[in-house]
Amino acid sequence: MHNALIIALGSPVYVGIYDEQGQLIESIKDDGLGSDVLPLIFEDVLNRYRLKHLIYANGPGSFMGIKVAYLFLKTLSIVRNIPLLAVDGFFFNKNHPIKAVGKLYFVKNSNTIGVEPLDNPVLKGFELPQTIEVKNFNTDSAPYYGIEAVG
Secondary structure (H helix, E strand, O other), X not given: OEEEEEEOOOOOEXXXXXXXXXXEEXXXXXXXXXXXXXXXXXXXXXXXXXXXXXXXXXXXXXXXXXHHHHHHHHHHHHHHOOOEEEEOHHHHOOOOOXXXXXXXXXEEEOOEEEEEEOOOOOOOOOOOOOEOOHHHOEOOOOOOOOOOOOO
């Protein structure tokens, strides 16, 4: 059995497939929108792998990206009886700021995520880790939006 790790906080979307020892064995990157690419990616993944867990970045990031990823993965979790686990996006960018809106950025200090205005933040893209340990992910898979939707 394998684990799938999903980063769909915006574009690109990343999906990593990990073996039972937690080693990355396949990396998928797609520059499309999560709503378009997640169904296509998982149609292929589910034909080739038997998944033990779905693990996703539950925020912060694109409000719509988080919402689409959560709804898609939660539905897949229920239909296929695959536990859905979560971790914040800072896990995938070595704790660098994540764009919120305007000059506002999400930042993580210890275990607290906040929003701060930053003039020249050092940004880092998301990366799939080479190894994972399932025990390090949260069973509370609810999305973390961080700020209210801007209308």
